[in-house]
Amino acid sequence: MIKSASIRNIFLAPFALWAVLFVVVPFVVIAWYGLTNDDGVFSFSSLAMITRPGYFKALIFSLLLALVSTAACVVIAYPLCLILLEKTGNTRDMLVALCVVPLLIQSLLLTMAVQTILEKNGVLNQFLRLLSLPDIYVLNTPFAIVLGMVVNFLPYAILPIFIALSKIDQSVIEAARDLGASQWQTFRHVQLPLSLPGAVSAITLVFIPSLTTFFISALLGGNKILLIGNVIEQAFTAGYDFHIGSALSMVLMIFVIANMFLTIRFDTTEEAS
Amino acid sequence: MSNRLKHIYVAAVLTLLYAPIAVMIAQSFNASRYRGHWTGFTLDWYAALFESEEIFEALMNTLSIGLTAATVSTILGLITCVALHGMRRRTRAALMSVANIPMLNADIVTGISLMLLFLAMGLRLGYCSILLAHIVFCLPYVMLCIMPRLMTLNQNLYEAALDLGASPFQAFRLVVLPELKPSIAAGFLLAFTMSADDFIITHFTKGAGIDTLPTEIYAELKLGVHPEMYALSTLVFAAVLMLVFLIYVNRKFIANIRKESLL
Numbered sequence: 441m442i443k444s445a446s447i448r449n450i451f452l453a454p455f456a457l458w459a460v461l462f463v464v465v466p467f468v469v470i471a472w473y474g475l476t477n478d479d480g481v482f483s484f485s486s487l488a489m490i491t492r493p494g495y496f497k498a499l500i501f502s503l504l505l506a507l508v509s510t511a512a513c514v515v516i517a518y519p520l521c522l523i524l525l526e527k528t529g530n531t532r533d534m535l536v537a538l539c540v541v542p543l544l545i546q547s548l549l550l551t552m553a554v555q556t557i558l559e560k561n562g563v564l565n566q567f568l569r570l571l572s573l574p575d576i577y578v579l580n581t582p583f584a585i586v587l588g589m590v591v592n593f594l595p596y597a598i599l600p601i602f603i604a605l606s607k608i609d610q611s612v613i614e615a616a617r618d619l620g621a622s623q624w625q626t627f628r629h630v631q632l633p634l635s636l637p638g639a640v641s642a643i644t645l646v647f648i649p650s651l652t653t654f655f656i657s658a659l660l661g662g663n664k665i666l667l668i669g670n671v672i673e674q675a676f677t678a679g680y681d682f683h684i685g686s687a688l689s690m691v692l693m694i695f696v697i698a699n700m701f702l703t704i705r706f707d708t709t710e711e712a713s
Numbered sequence: 714m715s716n717r718l719k720h721i722y723v724a725a726v727l728t729l730l731y732a733p734i735a736v737m738i739a740q741s742f743n744a745s746r747y748r749g750h751w752t753g754f755t756l757d758w759y760a761a762l763f764e765s766e767e768i769f770e771a772l773m774n775t776l777s778i779g780l781t782a783a784t785v786s787t788i789l790g791l792i793t794c795v796a797l798h799g800m801r802r803r804t805r806a807a808l809m810s811v812a813n814i815p816m817l818n819a820d821i822v823t824g825i826s827l828m829l830l831f832l833a834m835g836l837r838l839g840y841c842s843i844l845l846a847h848i849v850f851c852l853p854y855v856m857l858c859i860m861p862r863l864m865t866l867n868q869n870l871y872e873a874a875l876d877l878g879a880s881p882f883q884a885f886r887l888v889v890l891p892e893l894k895p896s897i898a899a900g901f902l903l904a905f906t907m908s909a910d911d912f913i914i915t916h917f918t919k920g921a922g923i924d925t926l927p928t929e930i931y932a933e934l935k936l937g938v939h940p941e942m943y944a945l946s947t948l949v950f951a952a953v954l955m956l957v958f959l960i961y962v963n964r965k966f967i968a969n970i971r972k973e974s975l976l
Contacts, residue, residue, distance in 0.1 A: 441795055441798045441799055441868070441871060441885070441889070442795065442796065442798075442799050442881075443799070448796050448799055448800070449796075451792050451793070451795060451796035452793065452796040452797070454789055454792065454793070455789065455792070455793040455796070455808075455812070458789065458849070458852065459808075459811050459812070461830075462815070462827065462830070462845075462849040463811060463814050463815060463849075465830055466823075466826030466827055466829065466830045467826060469826060469829040469830050469833055470822070470825065470826045470829060473829060516726060516729075519722060520722065520723065520726050523719045523722060523723055524723075526719075529968070530961060530964060530965055530968070533961070533964075534957070534961050535723070537957045537960075537961075538727060538730075538957075539726075539727075539730065541950075541953055541954065541957060542730045542731070542734060543906075543910070544906060544910070544949070544950070544953050545734055545737070545946060545949070545950055546910060546912070546926065546927055546930060546946060547910070547912065547927075548912055548927055548930045548931055548934070549737055549930060549938070549942065549943070549946050550733045550734070550737070551733075552737075552748075552930075552934070552938060553732075553733035553734070553736040553737045553740075554733050555748075556736050556740070556748045557732060557733065557736055559748075561750075563736055590729070591729065591730065591733055594726075594729070594730060595730070644817065648817070648818075648819050649819070649820065651819070652819035652820065652821045652822070654821065654913075655912070655913075655931065659934070669821055672821060672825070673821065676825060676828075676917065677916075682829065685825060686825070686829070689821070689822045689825055689826070692819055692821070692822055693818075693819075693822055696817065696818050696819050696822065699817065700810075700813075700814070700817050703817060704810060
């Protein structure tokens with residue numbers, strides 16, 4: 441649209457400034473804090489903290505819970521999206537909108553409500569007592585945390601998977617069916633591979649927030665379960681130890697970067713346009 | 714899957730998503746201020762909502778930061794997309810990846826890194842630091858909305874406008890901009906939503922004495938969230954639902970008119 445390269449560069453200047461100042465420099469600052477000690481001397485001592493049993497356990501546990509919640513979101517989203525695809529026009533749009541609206545509710549309040557439901561005398565147990573069923577105690581367990589993650593992040597999985605599935609040419613699916621593929625075979629060999637970019641987006645959008653959350657675990661895990669997000673948050677807001685907090689953030693960034701590469705590998709937006 | 718099973722499945726997923734919202738709404742009408750104990754119906758919290766200065770202040774901060782951040786990032790995003798449009802594919806892809814970093818990065822890392830940056834710059838943490846941080850993380854969302862639309866635009870229309878004597882600015886304003894309007898609006902709305910809902914990045918970049926709605930809720934968590942907050946969220950939820958419903962009705966209406974004009 442802009443022919444002259446110099447004018448284009450003028451247009452690009454604010455973005456370049458933004459990218460350097462707010463994307464590149466902050467990483468440098470984190471690395472600086474993470475790789476120095478209190479005296480400002482270069483040291484790996486903060487980074488080595490991750491091998492401490494407490495921190496290491498928190499990291500492994502966070503990874504585990506994030507994997508479970510990501511898998512749960514994708515597994516729940518696929519059948520839902522396939523069913524939504526069978527609907528037509530307005531009903532479909534309406535249902536998709538209903539799946540997205542919860543994103544507009546403050547996630548703190550949603551998580552709080554999950555706590556209210558799961559409490560000892562919470563909504564769930566009051567309901568079970570009405571039916572004369574035994575109580576369930578799940579609050580302050582890993583299950584409660586995963587449930588909180590699913591409630592908060594499921595819409596992020598539904599949306600990209602639905603978009604990817606709806607882009608598949610209908611005649612390809614019909615062809616598979618005509619050639620004798622069962623519904624499951626059609627999904628397994630046609631719809632699933634073709635919607636993989638959507639699934640990858642879904643995984644990225646759910647995995648990273650699940651891995652790094654701190655308030656979901658704080659509200660639903662009690663004080664017993666520490667995730668890596670809690671450790672980092674406390675390092676900054678309670679312990680005021682910027683070095684350890686930064687070093688642990690650098691460890692988290694390894695997973696973020698791995699995730700970014702996964703996304704870029706499957707990114708098809710450029711080809712599509 | 715049988716039809717019945719499908720209905721049950723959709724209902725189950727919607728229950729999972731909406732049960733917490735239903736509980737939240739119920740609490741906004743609950744006479745007891747303690748969670749999970751229903752002691753009767755009341756509208757007191759709604760009345761109290763309009764008198765609570767803390768909530769009003771937090772709401773104003775959320776709105777003003779959200780609107781300013783969305784406006785600035787939309788303008789910045791539009792300018793950047795236009796500049797990227799004429800570039801070679803590889804350069805563009807590389808720059809887009811850089812732009813996406815704050816979106817793909819973990820919120821907690823973005824929040825911490827910006828906080829450390831602001832402190833290093835000697836910027837006092839407060840309204841301005843929150844606003845700056847929000848502009849930073851809103852920009853990728855805006856570009857995500859505008860870029861694909863700009864790339865599929867018919868370049869010939871713009872060229873034609875130039876050939877017919879329009880200045881580049883006129884051609885952009887009269888030919889390109891109207892085509893981009895829906896995606897610009899989508900980008901603005903997405904940016905505003907992201908800003909208004911953000912807790913983690915605000916949590917780290919805010920100083921003492923200033924709160925947006927999410928951080929106000931977080932501050933209240935230890936002592937129990939004020940039911941006024943549930944009332945406010947219920948109102949927001951009702952407004953959003955109403956909007957979705959209106960769009961639905963409106964589109965059905967337009968579809969009907971189209972059908973009739975075709976017949």
